[in-house]
Every structure is written in structure tokens, then in C-alpha cells.
Amino acid sequence: MHEPVKFHFNVDGENFSSAGEASVMVKKKLRQLGFPPDVMRRVSIAMYEGEINMVIHADGGSADVTVEDEYIEIVLADKGPGIPNIDLAMQEGYSTARDNIRALGFGAGMGLPNMKKYTDYMHIDTEVGVGTTITMRVNI
Amino acid sequence: MKIREIQDLLQAELLCGNDALDGDVDSACCSDMMSDVLAFVKDQGVLLTGLVNAQVIRTAAMMDMPCIVFVRSKIPTEEMLILAEECGIVVMRSARRAYEACGILYSHGLNSLTGQ
Numbered sequence A: 001m002h003e004p005v006k007f008h009f010n011v012d013g014e015n016f017s018s019a020g021e022a023s024v025m026v027k028k029k030l031r032q033l034g035f036p037p038d039v040m041r042r043v044s045i046a047m048y049e050g051e052i053n054m055v056i057h058a059d060g061g062s063a064d065v066t067v068e069d070e071y072i073e074i075v076l077a078d079k080g081p082g083i084p085n086i087d088l089a090m091q092e093g094y095s096t097a098r099d100n101i102r103a104l105g106f107g108a109g110m111g112l113p114n115m116k117k118y119t120d121y122m123h124i125d126t127e128v129g130v131g132t133t134i135t136m137r138v139n140i
Numbered sequence B: 001m002k003i004r005e006i007q008d009l010l011q012a013e014l015l016c017g018n019d020a021l022d023g024d025v026d027s028a029c030c031s032d033m034m035s036d037v038l039a040f041v042k043d044q045g046v047l048l049t050g051l052v053n054a055q056v057i058r059t060a061a062m063m064d065m066p067c068i069v070f071v072r073s074k075i076p077t078e079e080m081l082i083l084a085e086e087c088g089i090v091v092m093r094s095a096r097r098a099y100e101a102c103g104i105l106y107s108h109g110l111n112s113l114t115g116q
């Protein structure tokens, strides 16, 4: 593979019912490209957690997935409120989600640690009042 | 256990995925929190839930879980079933409460998916 394969998605923050659509699309594309199930699953879970976060915490954003020779990179960028304390946000069980989010099945404070667990590289770039960009890589 | 047996044991109504009923599963998990399913489930088994939204289907799809059982007679939308069909997931609904449904499957040998 010489030309990297790229996918771009706008993640709608207005409409919770579409949250996760981009991740489903990416999984479908990776299956067409013939990736092994465990690689697909790791990319899917990490991206899905991040995509849901953009919808519930940041009013949506964009998702870019690039298939390189040695890894798959997922970049999730939003112009939401930012994360004031990354160490705290990375702790299992820490969540600022309210009951309305929990009623939808999310907000246990498990997403960011899970993204870290399923990827080989994860970097959070965030500024309060400006937004958050999360870059993750899964080795192929 | 065959997915077909799960349907029988729970007297469940099949909503989609007829052609995958002979698939095998050996574990299950039950939760209304998709966050916990994403974080704690380790194998590809059955998801029992009382939560009804598109994220239930997408969560199962991301985790490669082959079967979803909606308990307490919950009714998924047509849109959810189309998505499940596309993802190759069997969907059924049972009148059993979550606790009963889990007890029945557990006593017939289905393991816990979280495998603590």
C-alpha cells in the first residue's frame, strides 16, 4: 500500500441518534480492506468511544481515519469545551455526564481509559474553551 | 450454545437475523450501560439489555457481538433492525425480566462475558 487510504466524517453533535455512525462506516471499510478481526475491533471500539464523547461532551466534530503501512490512525477533533484536567479525565469512573446521558447508556467514565487500552498510541491535545483533538494509532 | 436455543429458552420473538440462528455463543452479558459493555466485555457473546436505542446495535457491532436480546418486551425501531441486519446481528425480544433471562441462560451453561 503506497497511497495511504483516508476517510473523513463530520460527526453531528445535534442528534444523538446518529452517534456512532462514522465508526460503523469505518469498520465496514476496514472489513472490505481485509483487516484481521482483532485490529478492526480495536480501531472500532476506540473510535466509537471517541465519537460518542464528541457528541455528548463537545457538540460534535470531525473524524479522520488514515490507513498507513504500519498502523491505522484515528484523529477526532472538536471545538467543544476542552478537558480541564486530562489526568482526572483518564481515570476510570470519572465522568461529568449527567443523568440524561446515563439514560442513553453512556457516562460511566470508562471511555477514555478504554481508548487508551485498545490503542498502541494515544495523545490528547486540549484547551479549555477551544476544543480537543485526540490522536490514536492501532498497529497493524 | 446455539443462538436458536437462546431464543427457545427465553421464548423470544425473533426480529432479525433468521439466517444466523445456528451461530454458536458461549457467553453473555447483561447491561443497560453501553459504556460498561464497551469497557468490560472480553468475548463475542450475547448482549441482553433493556435499553433501546441505535447505540445498542452499534455497540454490539463494534464489539463483534452476534446476538442482542431485548428484555422486558422492549421494542426496537425499524431503523435499529435495518442497522442490525446490515451488521449481521441477530435481534430478538423476550417478555422475561433481565434478571430472569440471565438466570435461565446462566443455569443452562452460558458463561459470564466479563470473566472476572
Ligand SMILES: Nc1ncnc2c1ncn2[C@@H]1O[C@H](COP(=O)(O)OP(=O)(O)OP(=O)(O)O)[C@@H](O)[C@H]1O
Pocket (backbone or CB within 6 Å): A049, A053, A054, A057, A058, A078, A080, A081, A082, A083, A089, A090, A094, A095, A096, A097, A105, A106, A107, A108, A109, A110, A111, A112, A113, A132, B035, B036
Ligand atoms: N471530546 C471531549 N470534550 C470535552 N470533554 C471531554 C471529551 N471527551 C471526554 N471528556 C471529558 O472527560 C470525561 C471522561 O470521559 P470518558 O469517555 O472516560 O467518560 P464518559 O464519556 O463520561 O463516560 P463513558 O465513556 O463511560 O460513557 C468526560 O465525562 C468529560 O468530562
Ligand SMILES: [Mg+2]
Pocket (backbone or CB within 6 Å): A049, A052, A053, A107, A109, A110, A111, A112
Ligand atoms: Mg466517553
